[in-house]
Amino acid sequence: MPPTRIALAGATGNLGPPILDALLSASHTVTVLTRLGSTSTSKLRPHPNLTITEVDFASSASMLPALTGVEVVVSAVAASAMGSQNPLIDAAVQAGVKRFIPAEFGLDSMNEKAKSLPVIKPKVATQKHLNEKVKESGGSFSWTAIANGWFLDWVLQTTTLLMDVKERKATLFNGGDARFSATLLADIAKAVVGVIEKRDETSNRVVYVQSAVVTQKQLIGYAKEKDGREWSFTVKETDELLGEIAEAEAKGDFQACFVLSPIVGCLDPEYGCDYSGHSDNELLGIKEMSQEELRSLVQGLM
Secondary structure (H helix, E strand, O other), X not given: OOOOEEEEEOOOOOOHHHHHHHXXXXXXXXXXXXXXXXXXXXXXXXXXOEEEEEEOOOOHHHHHHHHOOOOEEEEOXXXXXXXXXXHHHHHHHHHOOOXXXXXXXXXXXXXXXXXXXXXXXXXXXXXXXXXXXXXXHOOOOEEEEEEOOEEHHHHHHHOOOOOEOOOOEXXXXXXXXXXXXXXOHHHHHHHXXXXXXXXXXXXXXXXXXXXXXXXXXXXXXXXXXXXXXXXXXXXXXXXXXXXXXXXXXXXXOHHHHHHHHHHHHHHOHXXXXXXXXXXXXXXXXXXXXXXXXXXXXXXXXX
């Protein structure tokens, strides 16, 4: 398809840089939206198809000039800002943007049980606002959200949520045998490009992608294969985690909510954590990892 003019919000977080790289590699023209006075984009490499524009994310009027002529807006803002996307959406509609990709990138927001989790509530509210704008636009505006489960390489390399490879220990959630979908950051970025190229097939819905479907015990097994060392384990069930989430929410500790909610949503089958059978991998050009590739990913961290 011909190059598309795209605006990207949240270009410097965990997911923003690979999305930006993928968009530029696909020859699209990208305007990165950054907060007024922010220096976070100073590390972005210059590119002939890249423009950086400062905006007030709380003001649709401030963003409107930057979005004029833009066809697609991609929001990769941080989890703490997921509930504050309405001004960006409104500006996009006013500017005549055709497709909006909101900052979902995680759990299955269509699963009824998952909708009760604190991290999903702002996503559901954002979808409601998006659908209202679709109706108001008469169908000229549309949206696509991307569900990808865990950020596979990020969760293994920068956290101990799934397992602590260096210390050889893990908390096994629901026994450690739950199958769950997980996606490499590069594959999530590839899915964004795929949505832009397959707009008719992805209109006004959540698409599902996965680099792999794995279990905690499977990943730990790859680590054990390398050095044979024993691991130490603790065990937690979903009900215990839900209690901790409720307590954190009551205290207004939303950071804890955003850490704990994905563990439930990504490691409990009742919350729709396994996308097998309804993934959009083929449509969006995502290839699942082989067992050897998974093994290399885990063992490369040791």
